[in-house]
Amino acid sequence: MVTETKVRVRYAETDAMGVVYYSNYLVYMEVGRVEYLRQHGYAMSEVNQKVLLPVVEASCRYLKAAALDDLLSVRTRITERKRMSFTFGYEIVNAGTGELVASGHTRHGCWDPASKTVVPIPEWLQAILSVDGSLH
Amino acid sequence: MVTETKVRVRYAETDAMGVVYYSNYLVYMEVGRVEYLRQHGYAMSEVNQKVLLPVVEASCRYLKAAALDDLLSVRTRITERKRMSFTFGYEIVNAGTGELVASGHTRHGCWDPASKTVVPIPEWLQAILSVDGSLH
């Protein structure tokens, strides 16, 4: 239910404060949800041939700084699934110390590129978006 | 009270969906708050000689897509000021169409690099962080 994937902090992702720049946690969340989908059977490129999943809302709480070369573990799960949208929840943990670095969520809609409209979550996608109630 | 600054969407900020990648709105928010501080008398580099302002929380709602070359207007104001933290609110508007593209907030603490501790908002900073109640 919870997918775990690792990212190592790149220089490019740090800023002059010496730690990861705050918007890059949203990039790590992308890595987490793409891996979630892959582990449930769908490469992002396959998903996108059927439907796009634009982010309609995102949030992040920053608890600890992460520095260059830190190995982070992105834990991703589904926290909500409605008819027209669904929500990924993320916990980003320092894999070395075990400390929670950041947590957040992204809510997504479904966009059909053929009809150029918002559409309900298709069934094949619903099937892999089971809400995980184990945390929070 | 509300600072307005323009950013033009760069190729580097778009993604394969053809529109601005979602984390880059947090970069635009940075541009907005740095400009807010400048227009209130402080260059970010001056601020940082005294105190760092790490983001402790951020959120964004995505309402419309923005595309390459769009000119965006970032409207920044203070929405909350407490003893230990303060919050910037943002509205990002397509300057061509007038449509609201995204809105969000960032909450910041104060970090004293000398003592390496969190500190209350210093008085000189409080003086320029007046809560704007005109919107929302």
Place this chain on the structure above:
Amino acid sequence: MVTETKVRVRYAETDAMGVVYYSNYLVYMEVGRVEYLRQHGYAMSEVNQKVLLPVVEASCRYLKAAALDDLLSVRTRITERKRMSFTFGYEIVNAGTGELVASGHTRHGCWDPASKTVVPIPEWLQAILSVDGSLH
């Protein structure tokens, strides 16, 4: 012949060394060439409806560091024009000190999205790509 445009260094563009991360100079070059095209009559979005201009080669020499909040001036000109490709040359100068921060080039081909092939530089584009021989 030489277009000049300003960019202000964002936190997002710096890294843990305290200065602009090296790949971001290529983003500043993008800002420079998009502005070059605009000042010669074409918004990038218009250009792209006719032809894409993929980069086939890029280089950058890093002479001085640029820091947060520095105002940089990107000077862009055409240094070469062949049948199938053309080259932008860039000089990135610290607008405060006048010092040359970086210089570089990007070579571009023309890609026709309709036929999905590389094409010669169309005449309307040749007309605005006059080689500037004043520098170097």
Place this chain on the structure above:
Amino acid sequence: MVTETKVRVRYAETDAMGVVYYSNYLVYMEVGRVEYLRQHGYAMSEVNQKVLLPVVEASCRYLKAAALDDLLSVRTRITERKRMSFTFGYEIVNAGTGELVASGHTRHGCWDPASKTVVPIPEWLQAILSVDGSLH
């Protein structure tokens, strides 16, 4: 002599042309050289406690486009070592198709943060920077 490391293309790294934005290959090169150093015994964070390795020159040739979700292999080696600088060479290959996507180099100096001066390459670093003559 040649270090190989994998990166998977993120949405954040693509642009509105549908492929990897050109400056991000320089980020992949960073991943390659950091991994080179790690496989030769030094984490980048350890290296930086002794010496910084600012890029003084970079180049990239773009041969094939890389798309979202592509798995890229970054092959990194030392192509030159002088007294005051050294050069990494890179080949970025699509791990799925085997095709060469991009190649390039970065030349680095050594900066001593204590004395704030450029310094010759220290001996411990020379020891792991053996020029690889097998390619080119």
